[in-house]
Amino acid sequence: MIFSSGKNVHGVKMKISKTVFNVSVAFADSDEIPRLLGRAEVFKRFRVTFDEANLQTIFELCE
Amino acid sequence: MRIYGFFDEQFEPPAPFIKATLELERLGFTFPTSFHIDTGAAVTALLDRDVELLGIKVDKLKKAERSLGGIGGFAETYVINDAVIVFRSYEGRLCREKLRLFVVKHDLSKLPKRTVNMLMLLPSLLGRDIIYRYKLVCDRSRNEIC
Numbered sequence: 001m002i003f004s005s006g007k008n009v010h011g012v013k014m015k016i017s018k019t020v021f022n023v024s025v026a027f028a029d030s031d032e033i034p035r036l037l038g039r040a041e042v043f044k045r046f047r048v049t050f051d052e053a054n055l056q057t058i059f060e061l062c063e
Numbered sequence: 064m065r066i067y068g069f070f071d072e073q074f075e076p077p078a079p080f081i082k083a084t085l086e087l088e089r090l091g092f093t094f095p096t097s098f099h100i101d102t103g104a105a106v107t108a109l110l111d112r113d114v115e116l117l118g119i120k121v122d123k124l125k126k127a128e129r130s131l132g133g134i135g136g137f138a139e140t141y142v143i144n145d146a147v148i149v150f151r152s153y154e155g156r157l158c159r160e161k162l163r164l165f166v167v168k169h170d171l172s173k174l175p176k177r178t179v180n181m182l183m184l185l186p187s188l189l190g191r192d193i194i195y196r197y198k199l200v201c202d203r204s205r206n207e208i209c
Contacts, residue, residue: 036103039076039203047202050102052195062204 068208086147104190108165
């Protein structure tokens with residue numbers, strides 16, 4: 001679970017497949033932190049399936 | 064077989080959770096709790112709030128080979144090798160999973176009050192060690208997590 005202080009958060013456009021939307025992205029000041037896809041703005045738009053047995057993560061656009 | 068979780072609206076955005084019972088036979092504990100389903104967590108872990116609530120004496124546990132980090136930095140991490148987590152399916156079937164349960168305990172006396180307050184809000188985590196034994200579907204638009 002990630003919390004952000006807000007001072008390093010910027011609005012950017014994100015594209016997943018053909019869907020473009022605005023997200024707030026927190027920028028870490030260290031290269032050792034991997035990129036994280038959080039729930040905010042993303043998970044409300046997509047039905048997300050984590051299917052490890054088939055090595056698939058699927059994003060389906062919600063209607 | 065389908066196991067349903069829920070979105071906890073206390074978080075913004077609402078966070079996926081699942082109810083489960085932990086069986087820690089060696090400690091004589093069996094207790095129900097809710098876990099945050101966290102695909103960003105490599106392992107399932109009890110965090111400070113649940114450790115305090117349950118009165119788990121970490122000095123009786125084996126130290127983990129590596130510490131887990133997050134808010135409050137890296138913390139002393141312990142492991143219970145023979146833990147069992149039990150989920151109840153929609154059909155009423157009990158699903159038991161053996162796991163190495165990690166127990167994270169920060170030294171709260173060395174942290175700023177703001178950090179301590181934040182830590183004590185954090186739920187325990189259901190990590191990829193368990194999540195990947197299932198297919199996880201997260202559909203906020205239908206308020207469905209299973």
